[in-house]
Amino acid sequence: MSDHDERRRFQRIEFDATTELRQGLQRWPTKLLDVSLKGLLVERPANWEADLTQDFEAIIHLDPSTRVEMQVELRHEEPSRLGFVCLYIDIDSMTHLHRLVELNVADSTEMMRELRELIE
Template identity: 85%
Template sequence: MSDHDERRRFQRIAFDAPTELRQGERRWPVTLLDLSLKGLLVERPEAWEADLSQDFEAIIHLDKATEVRMQVELRHEEPERLGFICLYIDLESMSHLHRLVELNLADSTEMMRELRELIEY
């Protein structure tokens, strides 16, 4: 499936929150450009020297006490952006992400469609 097809299945929402990528002992603070139920897009950090064969953890800090944590895989890399697909998300993080996406989608039917797509994916 192409990235274009995936974008149609999972609407991305623009969202600004402190975000960090982790891989082992390495940490990169990144600028979050957008996210969906299935992944996120960030600005490529300056000192980007990751092991592309390994997965990452993405941490999105919604406030001081609330964060979304996902195990992610780099799906596409551009000179200025990195796109990740979610491999695993715990129930609490999924609840926060679900609520965030729901608040940003005008149509509750669209949210239900995306949840069905996520389950079937």
């Protein structure tokens, strides 16, 4: 287990959903690899040329009428993947994300611990 994995306090769940990164007028469709209450990991888009000093908006389309929108910051960049941490999420998006994670985390005690950590 790497140091990065040991520091991770939020369980990531694999989830396949249409996802888009936005920054200003730039738009990058990408593949969601996993998501947590605190961030997401996506495939690095082929045409990735972003201003790494600026924040991004991540939009995860759960279905045609439901989406999770987050203001995110790039935390790590690899040749094939990008990791983002959530800076801001509205209550509707948090409700959808919470439900998604809840349905995929078997341990309700772990889910409550994550929620407490997120609030703190």
